[in-house]
Amino acid sequence: MNSSNNNSEESSKDIIADLQSRNMVVQLAGGDELKSHLATDSRAVYCGFDPTASSLHIGSMVPLLALKRFQMAGHKPIALVGGATGMIGDPSFKDSERKLNSSDVISDWVEQLKPQLSQFLDFDCGENSAVLVNNLDWTKDYDVLSFLRDVGKHFAVNAMIQKESVKQRLEREGEGISFTEFSYMILQSFDFAELNKRYDCTVQIGGSDQWGNITGGIDLTRRMNQAQVYGATLPLVTKSDGTKFGKSESGTIWLDPNRTSPYAFYQFWLGTADADVYNFMKYFTFLSAHEIDAIETTDKASGTKPEAQGILARHVTELAHGEQGLTAATRISEALFSGDINSLTGDDLQQLELDGLPCSSIAADSAGIVEVLVATELAKSNKMAREFLGNNAVSVNGQLVTEPDFQFSAENALQGRYFVLKRGKKLFHLGKLAG
């Protein structure tokens, strides 16, 4: 596949080559110099994550796992949470100005992101233990005048407006950019210079949309610290069909199990298109490129359903939610998709609820199917509920239901009180008869 690595022992030490073999390198700032820089010593590598919500989503896993890969190769990862930059909003490749969130909200999100960032990294492994930092720490007390003089002076507006990341925004009809967002690059650049000073951090990684901000930081670090630092960008995950990655019918796939259950998370990966799955394995798992290629070869030769999606789903779910989360997810999946729903015992059904299958109670009498579909959010209006019924899209305990006057009662419940509601092919909900 690639001529420079007929010796796999050697190549595993070359983290850049390793990433390249996984199609994970978009751009390198420093090129060969960066490779030898990384080959000669353990380096501090940083990646920033801004609090734009109370949880990270799966898009953040690529850079986060990349930090982990650097750590496994002997380098020191620095996960930065953007308590400061999150206050400003990164304009890179965004087509419109974003609304600012209050500082209370942002600091709350920062706190929620910290454990998510931490879970993938090792903070107790000696020299190259990970570090978690918040850029608010070195910006909040910096006064405006000093900042403009010390930092701002190093930036040429001429160069800043040439950056591809903001260019389209500046040229876009009907949109503009505020000075606030325009300044984002300066803040992120300053982070790099600051981390270079504090931790001797010499490498920054990020999504390919971060190229402008990373090179800005490289320039600034050279000017402020007279130090040579490097950067690498990772691919933004895209899907072969052009639709947005990381969304499902129920919305964004979050890392927070309270927002996206391990089951829903697992199902998301299981639904990966064949055209994407091998690439995603390279991005999201620690299987070697060789192993992944082997799986692809086997799948292609088998002529039946590929194994890859299942492997991917298991690996990523375990990474994000641990062994327990994975067990719960597969238990639900098996019960709903391959088992006979009617043979589930009361314990099984209870376990499904504990495992995180969406669940709600149904009032004992006068519980019509239409109301229940809406109440359980399987349909978002009565009208849609009726439509689903008419389309043969609804089943209860494995039985197709098409009549809008279907009633729930102890007689047609499983174990006297449970209902497994299904809308469409993949959406399930557990109903419990109340009272």
Next chain:
RNA sequence: GGAGGGGUUCCCGAGUGGCCAAAGGGAUCAGACUGUAAAUCUGACGCGCAAGCUUCGGUGGUUCAAAUCCACCCCCCUCCA
């Protein structure tokens, strides 16, 4: 402060007095086919069982009738100062 251009249903974007719940595309959802794929085809896509009701930045107004006209207000963009 001045001049001009805009704000339409999730997104893009038509619509300039009735035929508009509002073209078209995208996204999404369901069904068929399948592998809990892809592609394709069919259907749905404000709410309501229905009669009908509520929408086109906001508030008032003109009119038998407004997303479309008028007034004021809010927000965005461009250029000038």
